[in-house]
Amino acid sequence: MPELKHALxxxxxxxxxxxxxxxxxxxxxxxxxxxxxxxxIAPPAGGRRMxxxxxxxxxxxxxxxxxxxxxxxxxxxxxxxxxxxxLHEFSPKQKAEWFREVLVFPAGTKLDVxxxxxxxxxxxxxxxxxxxxxxxxxxxxxxxxxxxxxxxxAIKLNNQRYGIIDDTTLSVRPCQAxxxxxxxxxxVEMHDMMSCFDFEQGLLLPDGKLEMLLRARPEAxxx
Amino acid sequence: MFERxxxxxxxxxxxxEARVAPQSPSLGSPPPVASQGAAVIGPGVExxxxxxxxxxxxxxxxxxxSIVQGSHTVEIGEQGQVIARVRAKLVKVSGExxxxxxxxxxxxxxxxxxxLGNIAAPRVQLDDGAxxxxxxxxxxxxxxxxxxxxxxxxxxxxxxxxxSASTREATPGAAAPASTLNKDQVxxxxxxxxxxx
Numbered sequence: 001m002p003e004l005k006h007a008l009x010x011x012x013x014x015x016x017x018x019x020x021x022x023x024x025x026x027x028x029x030x031x032x033x034x035x036x037x038x039x040x041i042a043p044p045a046g047g048r049r050m051x052x053x054x055x056x057x058x059x060x061x062x063x064x065x066x067x068x069x070x071x072x073x074x075x076x077x078x079x080x081x082x083x084x085x086x087l088h089e090f091s092p093k094q095k096a097e098w099f100r101e102v103l104v105f106p107a108g109t110k111l112d113v114x115x116x117x118x119x120x121x122x123x124x125x126x127x128x129x130x131x132x133x134x135x136x137x138x139x140x141x142x143x144x145x146x147x148x149x150x151x152x153x154a155i156k157l158n159n160q161r162y163g164i165i166d167d168t169t170l171s172v173r174p175c176q177a178x179x180x181x182x183x184x185x186x187x188v189e190m191h192d193m194m195s196c197f198d199f200e201q202g203l204l205l206p207d208g209k210l211e212m213l214l215r216a217r218p219e220a221x222x223x
Numbered sequence: 224m225f226e227r228x229x230x231x232x233x234x235x236x237x238x239x240e241a242r243v244a245p246q247s248p249s250l251g252s253p254p255p256v257a258s259q260g261a262a263v264i265g266p267g268v269e270x271x272x273x274x275x276x277x278x279x280x281x282x283x284x285x286x287x288x289s290i291v292q293g294s295h296t297v298e299i300g301e302q303g304q305v306i307a308r309v310r311a312k313l314v315k316v317s318g319e320x321x322x323x324x325x326x327x328x329x330x331x332x333x334x335x336x337x338x339l340g341n342i343a344a345p346r347v348q349l350d351d352g353a354x355x356x357x358x359x360x361x362x363x364x365x366x367x368x369x370x371x372x373x374x375x376x377x378x379x380x381x382x383x384x385x386x387s388a389s390t391r392e393a394t395p396g397a398a399a400p401a402s403t404l405n406k407d408q409v410x411x412x413x414x415x416x417x418x419x420x
Contacts, residue, residue, distance in 0.1 A: 058359070060349040067346055067361050074358045
């Protein structure tokens with residue numbers, strides 16, 4: 001595993017515009033600066049269409065931002081799935097089955113970018129592993145992803161969803177769906193269970209969350 | 224299964240032509256962005272089958288079929304419900320669409336719009352409050368290939384009355400399902416074609 005500690009740093013100016021409190025309405029959406037996001041979205045070589053997965057609802061600013069790219073975005077709002085609320089109560093086999101059912105894309109789809117946002121924080125160890133396994137067929141060796149993590153329960157995870165305003169700014173809106181139970185994971189655990197990915201970079205945010213940039217692990221795609 | 228068998232026993236549908244009168248300001252609810260002369264399918268009208276419009280089309284009723292297509296603008300009003308593929312130069316959804324949406328120029332989902340299906344367009348606009356489930360395929364104009372013609376030109380305006388067409392009373396100034404129109408009511412008009420069967 002790469003030494004993530006070397007990559008960890010704080011975001012000096014983040015607290016100036018982001019207080020970590022979810023807005024009460026869409027109109028009160030807030031902005032969150034991101035130092036990692038700018039390097040995530042890049043059109044594939046050869047003019048190929050970029051394919052993205054967003055685990056969350058389609059937000060106007062995200063669609064508007066991505067409209068500059070030749071791309072296909074799959075919006076998968078798993079937060080609206082009642083199953084997510086009780087996922088931890090199901091067996092590993094049932095979790096795996098559910099993720100295989102919901103992670104279905106047109107034949108031949110290979111995701112270039114995955115936007116997980118807070119979703120990984122709502123999965124327990126078994127669910128995280130099942131999610132990783134179900135996602136693997138849709139990834140390729142250059143897939144990259146972005147998400148946030150919490151290392152312990154003392155870090156408050158607001159019930160919120162994210163949009164993209166520009167290369168360095170995300171929007172944060174309250175999530176209407178019921179917030180699932182939070183499952184903190186250390187970096188080592190996350191690395192072990194999300195075996196398709198390596199940590200490329202991580203940033204410790206002022207609210208205690210870890211912003212993660214992940215890159216496909218080449219070994220995961222060798223036959 | 225039983226429904227299908229029942230339909231088979233019914234008489235073969237006759238080919239008919241249907242016309243939708245241009246919208247009158249005094250009739251029906253005014254469409255939000257309809258241009259003058261737009262064809263309007265009013266509230267209370269339910270069509271089972273395909274719709275092909277050569278003029279702007281505003282849908283405030285219900286359409287269930289395989290495709291709704293227009294050469295210019297297709298707008299699904301707040302009361303409109305479409306269970307079909309929708310294709311036009313500009314598609315604006317303020318009501319509900321269950322099916323893929325193809326915009327040769329743009330697709331807009333307004334704050335009251337609900338779309339379940341995939342969208343393909345050079346430009347897509349979602350308003351705050353819009354509900355969308357599916358994928359979005361975008362090709363910005365500068366990289367887009369020349370758009371294919373939005374609508375196949377209808378060789379003849381035809382409407383085949385569906386054996387299983389579910390119809391309701393047509394509102395004034397709105398499209399009436401072909402199957403409910405008698406010969407006096409059915410007039411030739413190139414702006415809107417209903418086809419089902």
